[in-house]
Amino acid sequence: MAGIRDVAKRACVGVGTVSRMLNNSGYVAEDTRKKIEIAIQELNYTPNELARNLYRKRTGNIAVIVPNVSNPFFSQFIDYMEAELYEMGFKMMLCNTVKESNAELEYLDMLNRHIVDGVITGVHSLDVEEYRKIHKPIVALDRYLGEHIPVVAVNHKEGGRIAAEALIQNGCKKVLHFRGSTIVESPYHARHFEFERIMKEHHIKTYPYELAWNHFDLDYYREAVADVFSKGIDFDGVFAVDLLAIECMNETIRRHRKVPKDVKFVAYDGTFITNIVEPKMTAVVQPIEEMAKESVRLLSDLISGKEYKSKQVVLGVHLRKGNTTIV
């Protein structure tokens, strides 16, 4: 593999001159430039980014840590993320962490080892204390990791309110409410809290069903739905995350109850899967693209050492009406 010294020798110039020409920095005479170009052509030379990065102390890589890419919420997030990072000249390193709990720590260590320039973390597993020690470019997705780490979050309280209001307007009286585990600390509790509060305010009965903290898969959701039905709970409205809401609706239909006539559904997340079921699901939509955009913005500000204005970005959610609610 030809190196810059080979090019320099061939073009009868110094290595510095070749480097200056490649980077368009400093003076290079026009005919010198020509000579070097020819030498590069002849030797089929490509600069070694590794050597470059060693000197510059940066890699252009960003690690994005998520629990599970198969989940549509995360796959859409990753999709937008890659586009945003590409736009800013970064490459995306994707890290799944469901498999092992110490993987998160290992990935964070990549910051010290100069493998990545920054990390965007969307997982809720590691002890927050671990992050307190790290003073490197990190952005958290929907999770508080201490004052020094910026957060991109959604307005969960508003999300809970919107969902509650939708079900109330549809005349629901007995609402099945699947909620995230209270074991983990997360901003999303606000959504369930607000939902319950408003329901109580309107004297509407709810059946809160608490889910396990570490399961997001179809099989688990199916079990939860079976559990609910086996208990013979009678409901006319459901609030749950996309996949679970869908499973619940399918079971409802299989039991010959009409949607939305007998039972109304409001999903939370609003990923594409709420649009591929029949009837289309009414959903509180998270602004996934915005979340990706803001994450990248905050992170690149951190990396370039720029003074960023807001350490905390809270994005709004909105209701997308489908056909699982009537009004």
Added chain:
Amino acid sequence: MAGIRDVAKRACVGVGTVSRMLNNSGYVAEDTRKKIEIAIQELNYTPNELARNLYRKRTGNIAVIVPNVSNPFFSQFIDYMEAELYEMGFKMMLCNTVKESNAELEYLDMLNRHIVDGVITGVHSLDVEEYRKIHKPIVALDRYLGEHIPVVAVNHKEGGRIAAEALIQNGCKKVLHFRGSTIVESPYHARHFEFERIMKEHHIKTYPYELAWNHFDLDYYREAVADVFSKGIDFDGVFAVDLLAIECMNETIRRHRKVPKDVKFVAYDGTFITNIVEPKMTAVVQPIEEMAKESVRLLSDLISGKEYKSKQVVLGVHLRKGNTTIV
């Protein structure tokens, strides 16, 4: 940031000794080891992987190029991929290419620039000629790129046969057949070819509908379905990839035709979305996990320069019966 020379100085040893200790290579006396360990602790030293990689001429990064991660087939593939690569000590660089056509070329150039050690490509866009020039570790997913590039493919012919037989056994007489673009050269044509052949053999009418080569998104599929219905095509069976089959089924249901009574559906891919629609979709299931495993195996053989046995891996598919077919 402390470097290896700082550690050496602090521990009163040579840099070579520190390096040997860190890599467990060569001789290091027990008490020297202790001294160095203490120095590392005190300085909070972490080796710079960039410098290491420069010398070793490897990065431990693999680029995985897919058209679109949001697509469940690719998101599941990526999910398995990451796990496999992690297992082998690699990090995964994820590259989406739908956005720009020259992105693929740019990502391939990362091989020359020593940003990645290998590439696994699951896209069908670039001119095959481009690949012929590159003699670096590349594995193709379901695509022939010349003799020197190993391929992981599925047995599409078998897939086409299985789908055809399923629809025939269900008594379909007029089958709507969505097929991939014939512009790109790909092994998947075998599936459509075999499907059509068997249908013709059984004197069953088909409506082949050719899709654009570079669209895999819901909106495009929706358009295609609308197009078919607007043409008033009359069908009692459908063969299409997951998402498209689902869209088509939903539209069928919306037009008050019964599934599977009036129309039968067989999807191709069998990702999780075929299991979350009602009725569950009968599908020809691709062995996504195997594909990921084999891709990584082939690639790591290429990287380590090992003589690999099979340049071409063909994996089997199977039918998973859902409720969009009767028998």
Added chain:
DNA sequence: CGCCAGTATAGAACCGGTTCCACATTTTAT
């Protein structure tokens, strides 16, 4: 005419690791 700013270049030093070579000391084998 002499001085200075601008243009142009070569090559040494550096980034932070790894490996290799030279050399010293200890252990084992003959």
Added chain:
DNA sequence: ATAAAATGTGGAACCGGTTCTATACTGGCG
């Protein structure tokens, strides 16, 4: 006892870039 082998170590050279310093030549201006 002594050669040979094993153990242990320091530091130079190297990986392939970038930047900095030193040096030289040019042209414009007082």
